[in-house]
Amino acid sequence: MLKAIIDNIKGLYSLLVGLSITGRFLLSPRQTVHYPRKVIEPENMASYRGPLELVPGDPDPAQSRCISCQMCVRACPGHCLTVTKGASGKSPEVWLYDFTLCCLCAACVESCPTGAIRFSHKVYLVADSREALHLDLLGQLKSSAKQTS
Amino acid sequence: MDRLNFINPFGVRYQPDMVSGDFYTKNFAKGAAENTIILNLGPQHPSTHGVLRVIVELDGEYVIRAEPVLGYLHRMHDKMGEVKTPWQFLPNMGRVDYLHPIAWNWAHVGAVEMLAGISVPERAEYLRVISCELNRISSHLVWWGAFVMDLGGVTPILYAFEEREKINDILQIVTGSRLTMSYFRFGGVCADADDRFLKLIEQFIPYLRKRLKMYKALVTDNVILRRRLENVGPMGLDICQRYGATGPILRAAGLAKDTRRDIPYGVYSKFAFPIPSGPTDDCYGRYLVRLREIETSLLIIEQAISSLPDGPIVIPKAPKPTFKLPAGESYFAVEGARGQVAVHLVSDGGKTPYRVKLRAPGFSNLSLFAEAARGTLLADAIAILGSLDLVIPEVDR
Numbered sequence: 001m002l003k004a005i006i007d008n009i010k011g012l013y014s015l016l017v018g019l020s021i022t023g024r025f026l027l028s029p030r031q032t033v034h035y036p037r038k039v040i041e042p043e044n045m046a047s048y049r050g051p052l053e054l055v056p057g058d059p060d061p062a063q064s065r066c067i068s069c070q071m072c073v074r075a076c077p078g079h080c081l082t083v084t085k086g087a088s089g090k091s092p093e094v095w096l097y098d099f100t101l102c103c104l105c106a107a108c109v110e111s112c113p114t115g116a117i118r119f120s121h122k123v124y125l126v127a128d129s130r131e132a133l134h135l136d137l138l139g140q141l142k143s144s145a146k147q148t149s
Numbered sequence: 150m151d152r153l154n155f156i157n158p159f160g161v162r163y164q165p166d167m168v169s170g171d172f173y174t175k176n177f178a179k180g181a182a183e184n185t186i187i188l189n190l191g192p193q194h195p196s197t198h199g200v201l202r203v204i205v206e207l208d209g210e211y212v213i214r215a216e217p218v219l220g221y222l223h224r225m226h227d228k229m230g231e232v233k234t235p236w237q238f239l240p241n242m243g244r245v246d247y248l249h250p251i252a253w254n255w256a257h258v259g260a261v262e263m264l265a266g267i268s269v270p271e272r273a274e275y276l277r278v279i280s281c282e283l284n285r286i287s288s289h290l291v292w293w294g295a296f297v298m299d300l301g302g303v304t305p306i307l308y309a310f311e312e313r314e315k316i317n318d319i320l321q322i323v324t325g326s327r328l329t330m331s332y333f334r335f336g337g338v339c340a341d342a343d344d345r346f347l348k349l350i351e352q353f354i355p356y357l358r359k360r361l362k363m364y365k366a367l368v369t370d371n372v373i374l375r376r377r378l379e380n381v382g383p384m385g386l387d388i389c390q391r392y393g394a395t396g397p398i399l400r401a402a403g404l405a406k407d408t409r410r411d412i413p414y415g416v417y418s419k420f421a422f423p424i425p426s427g428p429t430d431d432c433y434g435r436y437l438v439r440l441r442e443i444e445t446s447l448l449i450i451e452q453a454i455s456s457l458p459d460g461p462i463v464i465p466k467a468p469k470p471t472f473k474l475p476a477g478e479s480y481f482a483v484e485g486a487r488g489q490v491a492v493h494l495v496s497d498g499g500k501t502p503y504r505v506k507l508r509a510p511g512f513s514n515l516s517l518f519a520e521a522a523r524g525t526l527l528a529d530a531i532a533i534l535g536s537l538d539l540v541i542p543e544v545d546r
Contacts, residue, residue, distance in 0.1 A: 010372070011372030012372070014370045014372045015371065015373070017366050017367070018366070018368075021366060022304055022367070031311050031314075044321075047321050047322045047323070047340075049326055074470070075236070075237070075469075076237075077233055077237035077238070077240060077241075103329075104326065105239065106325070106331070106339065107236065107237065107240075110334075111469060111470050
């Protein structure tokens with residue numbers, strides 16, 4: 001009988017302890033990043049894998065380092081890459097990337113012999129249609145080179 | 150052999166009619182009996198953690214029969230292993246069990262390394278242990294939050310996710326992703342730990358120890374939780390072994406069995422850590438075992454960080470995505486957050502493996518539910534389901 005009373009008092013005390021903990025957290029600062037007003041710090045984004053992009057070439061940033069060897073196309077488990085060799089030389093003519101099929105596994109990045117592919121850090125990418133995620137990486141590379149020059 | 154008189158190695162007689170876990174599958178035209186109702190829990194009920202469907206027959210508030218139905222999240226991972234090269238199958242491993250992907254990474258990579266005879270540099274072995282244990286902690290934290298939420302306490306999951314986000318920040322540095330991680334490579338790992346990675350872990354360990362004390366005061370000692378869990382859903386050693394349950398469920402039943410200790414893989418044999426087991430085989434016992442496992446993982450991480458050797462993280466000439474397996478067979482088991490995770494590979498020397506079999510602990514653990522839930526209150530059945538720590542993508546594969 002006495003034991004049951006003591007147990008109940010202890011139980012009620014445990015509820016008070018819990019309430020005091022949640023009360024303390026009520027007054028603690030916000031832990032989340034409130035997106036439109038704040039963005040994630042760049043040091044946290046450095047390792048984030050966003051959609052693929054081509055690495056700009058050394059003398060000419062509009063030119064890709066790609067030699068159209070098709071290693072990435074063969075390695076990709078999702079079949080999301082299309083690389084077509086140009087008429088002259090080894091540089092590619094078409095470099096299409098279907099982001100809807102990509103699982104960001106890095107098979108292409110790790111199999112590339114020239115280091116021509118890397119992950120971007122575009123975490124805020126949004127699209128309103130499936131076609132908008134079929135990316136032309138060679139075109140992106142050229143337009144970004146034009147912007148920087 | 151007479152199936153009906155078959156006695157398994159643990160000395161338990163096989164009795165097919167002891168529990169009808171597939172009653173409605175066999176008698177699908179049967180409706181509710183007089184005075185009972187049939188209720189579908191799921192496939193979209195939030196307390197079933199994903200798309201598990203449980204058919205329960207109720208007499209008032211009491212469960213007469215409970216039957217889990219699978220197949221709503223089947224993605225043919227075993228079959229996909231047969232049409233992809235071992236390298237291309239690696240990203241799948243992050244998707245089998247989204248809460249503890251690194252254990253599945255390890256099981257597959259280990260099976261391939263065993264078959265191809267690939268050795269792993271020591272630094273990579275340590276990084277594997279560190280990432281796997283961090284991931285185990287984050288998995289247990291999500292379970293903890295979701296389990297308490299099933300029981301009606303909504304606040305703790307927010308605290309659990311605060312810690313989980315910190316772990317995700319740490320693991321993102323090396324794995325590049327926050328959920329479906331694919332960190333291991335044949336013969337090593339894909340990225341080296343930098344100073345920031347090690348610094349964040351060193352800050353995280355004392356922080357989590359402090360938070361675990363808060364968890365105890367807030368939830369573990371709470372009288373409502375104790376009354377909801379104590380003596381609910383006991384699963385004795387006998388039925389655990391009969392159904393092949395592993396992980397915290399088996400350990401809560403009193404058997405300190407852990408793959409990290411029994412079949413040491415990687416560098417686990419170099420670390421000293423206890424295997425938490427007992428004290429009770431009810432829901433509260435399983436709850437306590439998982440919380441103690443978080444502390445065990447912290448101990449292992451601490452030892453691994455302090456003795457992390459320098460050196461390469463992957464062997465020279467590591468297998469490329471077009472790598473072909475030699476002919477043969479291998480089976481590699483690791484300890485996941487939910488129990489023993491294993492991959493069985495059979496190769497005939499071709500481009501892709503001949504057969505891949507994934508052993509998911511959740512499937513065996515779920516099989517206990519039909520037996521444990523019989524005769525309990527419906528609310529207790531939900532507590533039992535939560536205490537099993539189910540991840541349906543892993544159960545269904």
